[in-house]
Amino acid sequence: MQIDKTMIIGDILDMDQSTAPFFLEMGMHCLGCPSARGESLEDACAVHGVNADEMVEKINRHLASK
Numbered sequence: 001m002q003i004d005k006t007m008i009i010g011d012i013l014d015m016d017q018s019t020a021p022f023f024l025e026m027g028m029h030c031l032g033c034p035s036a037r038g039e040s041l042e043d044a045c046a047v048h049g050v051n052a053d054e055m056v057e058k059i060n061r062h063l064a065s066k
Helices: 009-015 017-025 041-048 052-064
Strands: none
Touching: 009 017, 009 041, 017 052, 041 052
C-alpha cells in the first residue's frame, strides 16, 4: 500500500493508524478534528511548512517496512 500527496489525511489514517506519528511530528496535533482529517496531505504540509514529497517518501517507507 502506498500514499500520494493528493490523498486526504483521514483516508491515510483510516488505511493505517500507525501513520499518525508522522502527522504529529509535523505539528498536526488535532488529527481527530474534521478539518484536519478532510485536508489533503499536500495542503497540510503547505500549512505546516513541510515538504510534501519528503513526507510522502517517509510515510511510504514506513508502510513498506510493515
